[in-house]
Amino acid sequence: MTVLGYLANGLVFSSIIVLGSIGLSLVYSIADFANFAHGDTMTIGAYTSLVTFGAVGGLGGAVLGLPYGFFVALLAGIAVAAVVAVGTEKLVYEPLDVDSIGLLITSIGIAFIYRAVIQIRFGSDFTRFDIQPLRPIEALLPYGVRVTLHDVAIVASAVALVVGLHVLLQYTDLGRKMRAMADNPDLARVSGIRTRRVKLWTWVIGAGLAGAGGVFLGLFNQLSPRMGFNLLLVIFAAVILGGIGSVYGAMAGGFLIGMINQLTPFFSAVVEAIPIWPGWLAAVVRSLVSIEYANAIAFVIMVLVLLIRPNGIAGEDAT
Amino acid sequence: MSDAAAENVVLRVDDLQKSFGGLTATDHATFDVERGTITGLIGPNGAGKSTIFNLISGFYEPDGGTVEVNGTDVTGMEPYEVAERGLVRTFQTPRKLEGMTVREAMLVGPRNQPGESFVRLFTSPGAVAESESENLADAERILAEFEIDHLAEQPATDISGGQMKLVELARAMLAEPEVLLLDEPVAGVNPTLAKKLKSQIRRLNDRGTTFLLIEHDMEFVMDLADPIVVLDQGTVLTEGTPHSVRNDQRVIDAYLGGGA
Amino acid sequence: MSALDAPKAALAGLTRPEGWVLGVSVAFVLFLLAALLTGALGPTYFLFLVGLAGMYALLSFGLNAQWGFTGLINFSVAAFFGIGAYGSALMTASGSPIAGGFNPLVGLVVALVVAFALALLIGIPTLRLRADYLAIASLGLAEVVRLIVLNERWLTNGSAGVRGIPGFFEGWPVLSTFPEAMPGLRLEVVPGSPILLETAFWQASLNVLLVLGFAGATFFVLRRAHRSPWGRVLRTIRSDEDLARALGKNTYSFKMQSFVLGSLIMALAGVFYTHLNLYVGPGDLDPITTFYAWVAVILGGSGSNRGALFGGIVIVTIREGTRFLNDVALPIDPAPLRLLLIGVVIVAVMRYRPQGILPPQRELIWPSAVDGGGAPETPDSGVRERKGGGGDE
Numbered sequence: 001m002t003v004l005g006y007l008a009n010g011l012v013f014s015s016i017i018v019l020g021s022i023g024l025s026l027v028y029s030i031a032d033f034a035n036f037a038h039g040d041t042m043t044i045g046a047y048t049s050l051v052t053f054g055a056v057g058g059l060g061g062a063v064l065g066l067p068y069g070f071f072v073a074l075l076a077g078i079a080v081a082a083v084v085a086v087g088t089e090k091l092v093y094e095p096l097d098v099d100s101i102g103l104l105i106t107s108i109g110i111a112f113i114y115r116a117v118i119q120i121r122f123g124s125d126f127t128r129f130d131i132q133p134l135r136p137i138e139a140l141l142p143y144g145v146r147v148t149l150h151d152v153a154i155v156a157s158a159v160a161l162v163v164g165l166h167v168l169l170q171y172t173d174l175g176r177k178m179r180a181m182a183d184n185p186d187l188a189r190v191s192g193i194r195t196r197r198v199k200l201w202t203w204v205i206g207a208g209l210a211g212a213g214g215v216f217l218g219l220f221n222q223l224s225p226r227m228g229f230n231l232l233l234v235i236f237a238a239v240i241l242g243g244i245g246s247v248y249g250a251m252a253g254g255f256l257i258g259m260i261n262q263l264t265p266f267f268s269a270v271v272e273a274i275p276i277w278p279g280w281l282a283a284v285v286r287s288l289v290s291i292e293y294a295n296a297i298a299f300v301i302m303v304l305v306l307l308i309r310p311n312g313i314a315g316e317d318a319t
Numbered sequence: 320m321s322d323a324a325a326e327n328v329v330l331r332v333d334d335l336q337k338s339f340g341g342l343t344a345t346d347h348a349t350f351d352v353e354r355g356t357i358t359g360l361i362g363p364n365g366a367g368k369s370t371i372f373n374l375i376s377g378f379y380e381p382d383g384g385t386v387e388v389n390g391t392d393v394t395g396m397e398p399y400e401v402a403e404r405g406l407v408r409t410f411q412t413p414r415k416l417e418g419m420t421v422r423e424a425m426l427v428g429p430r431n432q433p434g435e436s437f438v439r440l441f442t443s444p445g446a447v448a449e450s451e452s453e454n455l456a457d458a459e460r461i462l463a464e465f466e467i468d469h470l471a472e473q474p475a476t477d478i479s480g481g482q483m484k485l486v487e488l489a490r491a492m493l494a495e496p497e498v499l500l501l502d503e504p505v506a507g508v509n510p511t512l513a514k515k516l517k518s519q520i521r522r523l524n525d526r527g528t529t530f531l532l533i534e535h536d537m538e539f540v541m542d543l544a545d546p547i548v549v550l551d552q553g554t555v556l557t558e559g560t561p562h563s564v565r566n567d568q569r570v571i572d573a574y575l576g577g578g579a
Numbered sequence: 580m581s582a583l584d585a586p587k588a589a590l591a592g593l594t595r596p597e598g599w600v601l602g603v604s605v606a607f608v609l610f611l612l613a614a615l616l617t618g619a620l621g622p623t624y625f626l627f628l629v630g631l632a633g634m635y636a637l638l639s640f641g642l643n644a645q646w647g648f649t650g651l652i653n654f655s656v657a658a659f660f661g662i663g664a665y666g667s668a669l670m671t672a673s674g675s676p677i678a679g680g681f682n683p684l685v686g687l688v689v690a691l692v693v694a695f696a697l698a699l700l701i702g703i704p705t706l707r708l709r710a711d712y713l714a715i716a717s718l719g720l721a722e723v724v725r726l727i728v729l730n731e732r733w734l735t736n737g738s739a740g741v742r743g744i745p746g747f748f749e750g751w752p753v754l755s756t757f758p759e760a761m762p763g764l765r766l767e768v769v770p771g772s773p774i775l776l777e778t779a780f781w782q783a784s785l786n787v788l789l790v791l792g793f794a795g796a797t798f799f800v801l802r803r804a805h806r807s808p809w810g811r812v813l814r815t816i817r818s819d820e821d822l823a824r825a826l827g828k829n830t831y832s833f834k835m836q837s838f839v840l841g842s843l844i845m846a847l848a849g850v851f852y853t854h855l856n857l858y859v860g861p862g863d864l865d866p867i868t869t870f871y872a873w874v875a876v877i878l879g880g881s882g883s884n885r886g887a888l889f890g891g892i893v894i895v896t897i898r899e900g901t902r903f904l905n906d907v908a909l910p911i912d913p914a915p916l917r918l919l920l921i922g923v924v925i926v927a928v929m930r931y932r933p934q935g936i937l938p939p940q941r942e943l944i945w946p947s948a949v950d951g952g953g954a955p956e957t958p959d960s961g962v963r964e965r966k967g968g969g970g971d972e
Contacts, residue, residue, distance in 0.1 A: 034711045036718075092926060098933050101652065101710055105877065108654075108870065109925025116919035120911065225915075233722050236715045292730045299719035306704040306712060376825060402827030414819040418882065418934075419811075423942045426808070427815045430827040434808030434945060437836055441800075444947075447807065451948030494826055 002144030006266045007259070012151040012220060014258025015158035018251050019213030020231065021238040022165065023206030025250035028239065029182035030202040031093070033103035037111035038210055039232030040118075041081050043225060045211025046218035047118050049077035053129060064156070065134045065149035074157070074215050081211025084114075085203045094196075111229060119225040126222040154216045161212060162251060165205065169247065174201055182245055233295055234261060237302035243312025253312065257298050264294045326390075329354040329498045329529050330406065335374055335384035337553075344370040346553035347384070352498065357520065357530040359544030359561075361537070363574050367553040368533045369411065372500055376408040377401040389497065402430065405497035409487045411506060411533075415476040421486055422471040425458040426451075428493030454493070461489045465519060481512035488519060492528070499523075501532040505539050517543055541565065549573070596936050600889055607892075616768045622776060626783035628895055630855050633790030634848050636891030638868070639875040640797050640884060641844030646873075647882035647939075648810060649837040650817035652714035655701070655721035656872045659694050659842045661864035663849020665728060665735060666690025668859045673743035676736050683747045687850050694846035697724075698839045706834045718866075725864040740860030746782065747789050747854035758782040786855050793851055797844055801884050804840075811943040813837055814882070845872075867917065871898070874924050880935030889937060897921070 001009075024038045050073070058067035088110055093103060134148040169175035177198045181188040189195050217227060234257055242253025268289045276282035289297070305312060330352040337345040344367045352358045360368055373379040375386050377398035385394045388404045396404075416424045432454065433439050434447035462468040465485050470478055478486070484504055491499055504520070505513040513536070520543060524530055534540040540547065541561040548558040551573040557564065564570055593601065614620035638656060645651040667686030669675045701720050705713040728735045735741070748754035758781035767773040804810055815823040816830050823830050853859055874897075875890025897920050901913040928935065942949070 034715060036714075092930070096929060098929055101650065102929055102933060104652065104711055104714060105873070106926055106929040108873070109922040109929070112870070112918045112922030113926070116915040116922060119915035119918065124912070124914065233719045237719070240712075240715065287731065293723075293726060296723040296726050299716075299723050302719060303701075303704050303716060306708060306716065310708050310712070378821065378824070397829070397831075398821075398824035399827045399829045402825065407827070408825045410822065410825070413822065416815060416818045416822075418939060419814060419818075420942050423811060423944060424815075426944065427811055427823065427826055427828075432808040435812055435828070435833075437804060437809050437840070440803055440807050440809060448945055448947045451808065451945040455944065455948055490826070 001146065001265070003266060005144040005146055006263050008140075008145045008147050008151075010259035010262035012147065012154055013262045014255045015155045016213050016216050016220060017231075017234060017238055017258035017261075018162060018254035019158055019209045019216070020235040021242070021250040021254035021257075022162070022247055023208075023210040023213075024235055025239045025242065025245065025247055026178070026182075026202050026206040029245035029247075030178060030185075031089070031103075031199055032185065033100040033107065034236075036104065036107045036232065037088070037114060038206075039228035039230070039235065040111045040114035041085055041207050041210045041228065042214030042217065042231065043118060043223075043228035044084055044114055045077035045081040045214035046223050046227065047122060048080040048211070049073035049215045050127065050129060050218065050223055052076035053131075064153040066131065066153050070129070070131065074212065077215040078208045078211040081214065082204045082208040085207030086200055089200065089203050115225050115229060122225065124225055126224045128222055129219055131219075150219055154220060157212070158216070161209060165209070165247075168205075174198070178202060182247075230295075234258075234298045237298040240302050241305050241312055246312065249312050257301070260301065261294045261298060264289065264291055264297060327353050328387075329389060330375070330531065331385075331387040332371070332375060333385045333387070335371065335386065336382045337370055337374055337379060338382060344553055345374060345381070348550065348553060348555050349384075350548045350555050350558060352529060352531050354497075354529055355524070355527065356546065357524050357532065357544045359540040359547040360531060360533045360550060361535075361540055361547060361564075362550035362556070365552075366550040366573075368550055369502065370553070371550070372408060372502055372533065375401075376406065376500060402494065402496075406500065407491050407494045407496035407498075408500035409491055409502055409504070411502040413483055413487055415483075417476055419475045420471065421462075421467075421473050421475050421478060422455075422458060424475045424486060425462065425471075425490050425493060426454055428490040429454045429457070430494050457493060458489075461492055465489045466515070481508035484508055485512065485516060485519070488516065492523060496528060498529040498531060501530060501534075503533055503535060505534065505536055513539060594940075600936060604889070604892070607896075615774070618769065618774060622774055623780045623783050626780065626787050627855070628899065630783065630786045630790050630851075631898075632892050632895045633787070633794050634851055634855065634891075635871060635875060635894045636888050637790070637794050637797060637848035637851065638845055638872040639879065639887035639890050639894075640794070640801060641841040641848065642872045642876045643841075643879075643882065643884060643887045644801060644804075644844060645838055645841035647876055647880075647887070648805060648813040648817065649834055650710060651706075651834060651838055651841075652710055653717050653838070653841065654714055654866075654869055655717040655724070656845055656869035657864050657866055658717075658721040658724040658869075659697070659845035660849040660852070660868055661724060661728060661859075662694045662697060663690045663846030664853045664859045664863055665741070665849075666693050666846070667850040667853045668741040668744050669735070671745055671749075671853075672741050673745075674736070674741055675743075676733060676741075679743075682750050683745065683854060686853075687847075690846050690850050691843055694842050695839060698842035699835075702835050702838045706838065707831055721864070721866055721869060725861060725866075728864055729861045735861075738861055740858055740862075742858055744853055744857045744859070746785065746857075747851075748785055754785065757785060786851075789854070790851050793847055797847065798884060798888075805882075805884070805939075806941060806943050807945050809833075809836075814943055817882075867921070870921050870925075874921050874928075877928050877933075877935055878924060880938040883935065883937050883939040886935055886937035886939075 020038065020042055024035060027035045027038065053069055053073035056069045056072050059069040059072065061068050092106065092110060096102065096106060098106070134150055136146040136148055140147060169179060177188070177193045178201070180193060181195060181198050185195065214228060217231065238253035238257040239250050240253070241257060242249030242251070268291070271285050271289050276285055328351045332348060332350050335345050335348045348371060360371070362368055370379065374381050377393065377396050377400065380395055385392055387393065388401065388406045391404055393401045393404055433443065433450050440447060459468060459471065462471055467482060467485050467489070470482060470486070488501070488504065504516055508516065517539065520530060532540070532544065545560055546558055547561055547564045549556040549564055549570050556569055556573055557567050611620065611625065615622060615625055638660060641659070642653060642656055645653045667683065667690045670678050670681045670686035670689050671683050672679050701716060705716045729737060731737070758778045761778070761781040764776040765773050766776065812823060812828050812833050816833060820830050852863070871894045875894050876887055878893060879886025879888070879890035897917060901916045901920070904916070905911060905913045
């Protein structure tokens with residue numbers, strides 16, 4: 001594959017990571033804790049759409065190689081992820097009398113409950129959407145780009161969702177309140193914002209986007225009960241890279257981390273080609289920069305960001 | 320300033336600057352705290368008093384300017400390093416120390432306890448026990464002086480806010496500071512306890528501890544502190560005796576302008 | 580009479596949760612004894628379970644030294660456990676792809692050194708920052724360690740795992756031949772169901788001895804360290820780190836010490852596991868191990884070593900209970916069932932009893948100073964249970 005091909009794959013994967021990281025960042029700044037159940041919220045979206053698609057079928061026509069029924073399933077995935085998140089907030093997080101660290105630990109328990117229920121119902125094996133896999137788009141093949149119409153659909157849908165969020169944040173009353181709350185929750189409360197309602201909407205939006213990300217991840221790869229939890233590390237890396245609490249930072253971080261993740265084979269080819277001295281270092285670098293370590297590379301980037309700019313590339317420096 | 324005068328300065332704040340995301344919180348603030356004084360730091364809401372405290376005690380790193388404690392430049396040092404040079408601070412709203420009794424909370428005060436070294440717990444338990452006994456005796460003595468020895472075995476989470484302020488002051492004394500920064504020592508404290516706090520601060524000051532305190536209660540601060548430094552919009556507006564500050568038109572304007 | 584009075588008085592002094600835990604524990608021990616005597620539970624398997632409980636107790640001690648003492652959120656318990664297990668396995672096993680054949684003591688030292696280095700590596704970038712950064716970074720660390728073990732075949736044998744691991748006492752005088760030297764015993768308590776005590780049983784008793792040694796030593800070290808000025812600073816950091824900083828404590832250094840200490844204990848649990856199981860594979864690094872330890876610590880009571888001990892026993896019950904359920908009653912895959920149980924226990928504890936069942940109740944004051952300093956004896960219980968004693972304004 002060419003560099004262009006890797007970049008194209010990176011764009012698709014980035015779209016999914018961005019959808020995940022926006023929600024994590026929103027909840028992080030407005031509900032004020034690191035939500036370790038966010039990955040499994042993506043899994044919920046994916047499996048909901050799997051079931052819905054199985055139930056409604058193709059519904060006749062298709063857009064971008066995807067049957068109409070898939071879009072119904074996508075909406076169902078988004079809706080159920082949002083409903084589950086709001087339910088969890090109402091039933092579990094809101095009644096808790098613990099600090100943000102306590103919420104963080106609780107969210108790990110929630111993550112396990114989500115995943116366990118899915119695994120009990122669907123088993124631990126990989127599954128796929130019952131949609132015919134497409135051949136890569138012919139016109140792009142000469143450039144070494146192997147993307148399908150499905151990939152185009154993922155990117156287009158993600159762009160639409162991100163633009164929608166941007167409009168919501170910048171031009172609506174709810175968006176303004178959300179930004180105010182993210183900046184300073186105490187100030188927002190005293191200035192008369194009904195913070196509980198804003199928080200609920202944050203869960204709806206954050207989990208909805210995560211649900212969409214999960215559906216696309218299932219389409220891009222496969223579905224498995226661990227799919228979301230496995231992605232959690234990458235999403236956290238994206239959020240930290242972008243600066244915790246910054247939605248636009250999370251978008252940028254998600255884009256970068258997704259790209260780097262998919263460009264790993266390219267980097268691996270690069271380190272093969274360039275001379276590295278001494279020899280043992282070359283061996284170490286070459287064995288570590290390989291596709292098996294795509295997630296590990298996200299981790300290393302995250303640790304480096306924590307060392308150099310703990311508030312992320314977009315955040316301002318303060319202690 | 321002459322050397323003799325400089326020697327008398329225990330804390331020097333020189334041209335301190337700090338801004339947060341374009342908002343200037345501290346704007347070239349300069350003042351000295353002389354040894355043996357109770358210096359008051361006042362100003363309308365948002366004048367940047369707490370920011371200055373955080374800059375002095377090492378919790379924030381300044382964008383510019385210097386802080387000197389006893390002639391040593393402590394700018395950019397970690398809070399514990401500043402404390403090691405004799406400057407200790409308290410907080411406006413102390414968090415509750417969960418699972419600790421008041422006595423235990425007091426014992427966090429003394430600095431450089433041998434028992435704070437993990438290795439020495441096992442190599443020289445005798446020295447640990449000896450210093451622990453001394454610290455325990457000190458703690459109980461100070462609690463008695465503060466007339467709160469009856470609280471010693473109470474869970475630190477169960478005592479009132481005012482009592483907590485007294486415990487905080489008592490604990491800070493166990494750290495044997497040369498200069499002690501008090502952040503609103505009587506905020507939310509009932510008048511009886513506030514009176515008690517005032518007399519304790521006076522007593523400790525007589526014994527040689529220098530105080531710098533932020534306080535909104537004007538009566539309290541005017542009665543206790545001399546001199547008084549007035550901050551407005553991150554910079555020093557004026558300083559002087561309580562009398563001169565009270566009659567300074569700029570101070571009155573600042574307070575009226577600040578909506579207080 | 581006095582011999583009877585002392586336990587009676589001790590019983591009377593128990594708080595309700597303490598009595599509850601004691602009651603459940605006693606009932607559980609009686610149940611196990613009955614199962615043993617009737618032959619329903621093989622004595623060797625029973626000792627294996629005891630060893631496993633000891634191992635989880637060690638893991639919980641390690642996490643307690645981090646989360647319970649200082650409030651550090653370590654989600655890479657499995658990684659440090661794995662480092663301990665692989666470190667000693669790779670040094671001692673005949674099937675080791677790199678070294679192999681060394682004395683288990685060498686394996687122990689190597690495992691601890693590697694765990695120490697790894698703890699520093701993850702502690703340095705995160706311990707200066709807010710508590711949740713460590714949580715995120717340590718979750719990532721666990722994944723990276725797992726990936727390395729899985730992929731670097733030249734080092735770890737990859738998914739095949741490491742075999743040919745000797746018992747911990749191999750090469751020691753007397754103890755290395757002890758299991759073979761012991762005679763096979765046949766006990767028949769209940770007629771018709773004899774209990775056989777053979778070489779495997781004696782081997783298992785040695786393992787129990789080993790884990791008791793590890794756990795006992797750890798318990799002693801932690802208890803002394805916790806009830807000291809050192810432990811007091813950690814507890815202050817847990818509640819209010821800024822306060823500790825303002826009082827002149829180098830909190831970064833204290834957090835690092837607590838993190839390293841806990842990580843070493845987790846690695847020790849891994850070393851024991853290696854010589855108990857005699858095989859290690861990448862599956863042993865599954866994140867679930869991390870959350871077993873978490874459940875044990877928060878259920879037992881964060882900061883309380885005896886709580887961690889109790890938690891360790893609960894974990895073995897969850898682990899083996901789900902297996903038993905699957906074998907006997909419900910045909911549900913035990914893996915998601917364990918996951919569900921862990922999740923539910925975490926949420927339930929945070930909801931209904933965030934301080935855990937046996938929260939720490941002693942003052943963190945050097946014991947001899949309290950006795951010798953003329954201060955009244957601390958009540959052993961009730962610091963947290965007593966409520967509403969303070970005056971109001």
